[in-house]
Amino acid sequence: MEFAKLYFRSPSAVIGLLLFILVLAMAATADWLYPRDPLALAGRPLIWPFSNPRFLLGTDNSGRDIAAQIFHGARISLLIGLVATFISVMIGITIGAFAGYYGSWVDTVLMRVTEAFQTLPNFLLLLVLVAVFGSTITTVTVAIGIVSWPASARLTRAEFLSLRNREFVQAGRTLGLKDIKLIFGEILPNALPPVIVYASVVMAVAILLESALAFLKLSDPNVASWGNLIGAGRDVLRVQWYVSAIPGIAILVTVLAVSLVGQGLNDALNPRLKSR
């Protein structure tokens, strides 16, 4: 309760949460409001928004209902965001935990690998992975997870470095606990809060990465994602700008919501800001 009180003290965090609930609601009601396949031909292409009551947000240049694609796209964006974040954080935590706990040569090797990944611009690496493994929704999601883990690895490692010699850890060692049990049972729960906050950043970036891929027409064309809609709208950008603008706003709202929630969590979890 203390935590909730701290969280709701910040107006931006509340706005973020409301926007996030809105996106979740769009994803949840997509099948109910738009039961047809969102990629099916719905009507004439390039109908302007609000000009035809059947297509509230108009149609894109393939004659597909933009509103249906926005609602169904919310699912895809959230799915990609959550799964890619999960993959990225899992890799990051594992590598960071081992590097931070064992130190010495394990740390050196794992951190050099992390740096190798960090020095490559993650979008370039993503392009390479998609070029090699193809652009289905699964490979795109996994690839996004693979390119965005280094930061969470470094964060976890830093937490582990500061926690590994605390009394409770040494007590555990004296009791004869195995390393694995110490890492995942004792230290990790204490190292987790900053990583969870950081995960919101990863999620926002993951959604943006997928949109950027789709903008270059390199994402999976067989799903209704917001990025695909922006990519399709590029061809008619000068006149029918709304085809790109509407999903652009949807992405903006979602990324903003995730970032604000992350910021709110950070403030609420940070003990030094309690008195603010």
Next chain:
Amino acid sequence: MDMTRRAALLTSAAIASNVLFPMRSFAQETPRKGGVFTVHYGAEQRQLNPSLQASTGVYIIGGKIQEQLVDLDATGQPVGVLAESWEAAPDGKTITFKLRPGVTWHDGKPFTSADVQFTAMEMWKKILNYGTTLQLFLTAVDTPDPLTAVFRYERPMPLNLLLRALPDLGYISPRHLYEGKGDIRQNPVNLAPVGTGPFKFAQYERGQHIIADRNPNYWRANAPYLDRVVWRVVTDRAAAAAQMEAGQIHYSPFSGLTISDSARLGKDPRFIVSTKGNEGNARTNTIEFNFRRKELADIRVRRAIAHALDIPFFIENFLGDFAKLGTGPVPSVSTDFYPADNGPQYPFDKALATKLLDEAGFKAGAGGTRFSVRLLPAPWGEDITLFATFIQQSLANVGIKVEIVRNDGGGYLKQVYDDHAFDLATGWHQYRNDPAVSTTVWYRSGQPKGAPWTNQWDWTDPTIDKIIDDAATEVDPAKRKALYGDFVRRANTELPIWTPIEQIFLTVINAKARNHSNTPRWGSSSWHDLWLAE
């Protein structure tokens, strides 16, 4: 602002024709010497020599620098360029060209029949795509004197076919820069071409621009008018449209801009948007079936897929007035070969499509899906992407689930024509004035694996092979036309590929240009008479 694409396209077509007719009055103007003409160049090629590669991406540059034996005139009839006259022996096995005297290469060496001999035997017959098929039975080119080239064929070569093929497949290269210089394909001259044409190659900056300057020693009197032609490499179509509006680019050939931007510029009096000057580059949108899939090897399934597509709806709403219903492999702009009867057609009929699929034994399973196919769209052309989506949407309605697989250009050609890793593919078939040039290779069996835009469907039909072979060596024009009628009807009956849409490339050009779009393959032609008004 509130205007549908269809309305926009209709308006633009009306404006294009309004602008085209007053152009005749410009003929009274005195041509202005000088000026720099800037061209939108969308996709860079590996080399620029049109004797080695038949493609619009090469002609748009190499066609100003090098010249061919014959080109097409305003009415589409062959007209001599480096050849002054020609004559065929009655048996069709010998064709003699009299060459133009007084022509020199850009480096000052004289142009002679030795150049023709070398180019024909070493380039057209061995390397040039489509040329290797066309010149398969060429045995020798004799050069009794420097201005006579005698082509000798093992089997009769129809003069009519050769003259219609040579505007594309008849570019001459300088023998003295290639002979004895190692691998022709790797010769550096291919990226800095030397020709006899109105413009001399000056500079090539990869990814930036190509420049060619006026040839002061050009053989046509008082030509060319322009001082310089610059090709700007612009891969982003929206950026190219912006540069056209800013006056930084004068001409975007071969449907280089998006449909939406072309329609928008068509309403602007500063530009002319038209299909004129591209009649020699007609194309059809294709649906290519891979017979390795048992479902697609069944003719009923292929016909069902063709019947499932509402092509008039697609054309009306997505492509506008610049496209029309396709009827078969020979497009209707081909006045010489378009048959009176195209054989079976496949109008939109969902009930019939469903019935055919049921008869073929592919009943709808769970979720209404009969089977799934992978569709590979070629990455060139906005219409191909839109058509792929339309195929996906239409086939879903008859229970065929389509997964679209995107590739870059190289990946597409490799997966379809080399790896055969597709079920359906969709792209363009380009028709070049005679079915034997670049059309029959889509149907004739025995094409080498990996040769792009050829029959790689695992489909062999002895009947069509015989028709194709007979037509390619038939010297009587009337009989040839009749044979190609048989070819079209057979192709439409067996349906190894379906060509439901016929299009002509769209030109967007600055209204200051004069003497443009005045031949059927103007974008590829030499532009010796092109000039820019103040």
